[in-house]
Amino acid sequence: MNDLQPGKRVVVRYALHPGDTHATSDALGVIRAVDDQAVEIDTKQGPVRVERTRILVVHEVPPAPTRAGRTHRVVSAVDLRRISAAAWLPADSSWLQIDNLREEVSDADSDLGLLSKGWLLRSSDSATQRANSALPVTDTGLGWEQSLDAVEAWYATRDKPARVQIYSADPSTALAPECAGLAPLLSARGYSTSESTLLLTGATKEAAGGVVSPRDAAAPGLVIDVSDRPTETHFAVWASQRDPGSAQAFRALIEADQPCSVVTAYAPRADGSRSLVATCRIVERNKWGVMTNLVTHPELRRRGAGRSVIRAAAAMLAQRGVRSYLVDVESSNAASLALFESLGASVQHRSWYATQRQG
Structure with a gap:
């Protein structure tokens, strides 16, 4: 089972x-x-x-709702962060919690599901901040200061600066209770804070816009393909958009989660070949669809490819009985924010990465 x-x-x-x-x-x-x-x-x-x-x-079943309303709008910020984290989890991960420390649970022996309380510590040779940060989920039992001490020690053993993913409870900038006590400590210890990332949620059927089959979502001149594994072309496009760090570690993050789907819009050529125009990775967790790695080829934009890919992904999730999806988008990415909002998604909360200054 x-x-x-x-x-x-x-x-x-x-x-x-x-x-x-x-x-x-x-x-x-x-x-x-x-x-x-x-x-x-x-x-x-x-x-x-x-x-x-x-x-x-x-x-x-999905996480328990916190209030009345549509499913994708009534899940708590901490549960949304759990779902998002589960779709981008490096092999080097551990839970910081006093009961785990008392039982002397090692990283090698720990079961991330069994011990899923406290703060989730993540480390990867990829360059992504989500896979290289601590996520406060529940009380560690250690207190704010000792918890941050433990985070710094954990990353120090990996020759990395400590980094904490903090987040708000709603679209405002007020931190959620799960990490609110960190604010004065991070400031006092000289942590630098990244730009905010917005977490949006939406209903899959609304985003699909009446499209039933993913392949029917293709804009004119494009074809949609759905696969369970990315190709070398996908990795090349992702790497061209942002430094992935270790290629091997990045591959491990992309391919670790199952079921995992890659939805791609291609432009056919006269000779029978095709060019990748846009693509997106989708992972199902807790009856939610998590959309990551949405990119559009810089030279082939404004052809409706991004919208086609998201609509196709939403239709695929709806076919599978998944009613809600989420996506993290950097606040400076106006094009992606406008795209998702035009398909009915709305911002639920914000997150930031606070990184320990070196030297």
Whole structure:
């Protein structure tokens, strides 16, 4: 049962008595732990342990809403950050939390799902900040100052400056409670802050604009292709847009998550070949679609390729039963922001990368 993974929010239908499929009950919550015999689920009524032999059906469900409204607008900032992080997770990742430290859990032995509390520490030889930063998720149990000390020590062992991804609870600039206590510490220790990145969410059906099949989203003169693995051309285009750092590490980030889809708009040539015009990577997490790596070839812009790719990706997600998607866009990227907003997406919160000054 692939849905029985720590950290996932699920509903589990199970038999109240072994072998009896008539008397059943449901457990809705986040999976805390899984072993060969049973699964433990955190529900509103408390933890529920269900023997594997009594499980009848498992369904993954989106994060719990924080208020009434459309699905993509009622999920908390911290849950959106969790979903986004899960689609761009380097192999060198660990959770900073006092219980983990007490149990002397090493990076090599830790299960990121099982220990998904505290701050997520991420390191990669790629150049991306998201894969090289600490993400505050829940209280570490160490206090703000000692937590930041531990982050700095963790990155120091990797010969890197410490970096923390901080974020707001809504579109304003006020930090979310999960990282609000860091502001005075980061300032006092001389951290520099990046430009803001906006997280937008939208409904897949609205973004698809009535398109049912991804290939029907192509603008005139273009064709849409959907694959489960990028080509060398994709990597070349991504690298041309921004320094990826280690090519091997960048590939590992791109290809690590499954299911992963790459939606691409091509321009056919008379000789039968084709040119890549725009592309986007899509990862499904927690019944959300996470869109990353959206690029349009600089010399082939203004042909509707970016819009075609996003509409095709949204149609593909809708076909799979995924109702909501999210995307992180730098605040200076006016073209991408305008594109997503024109397709019905809206800004939910902001994030910044605070980096330790060296020397």
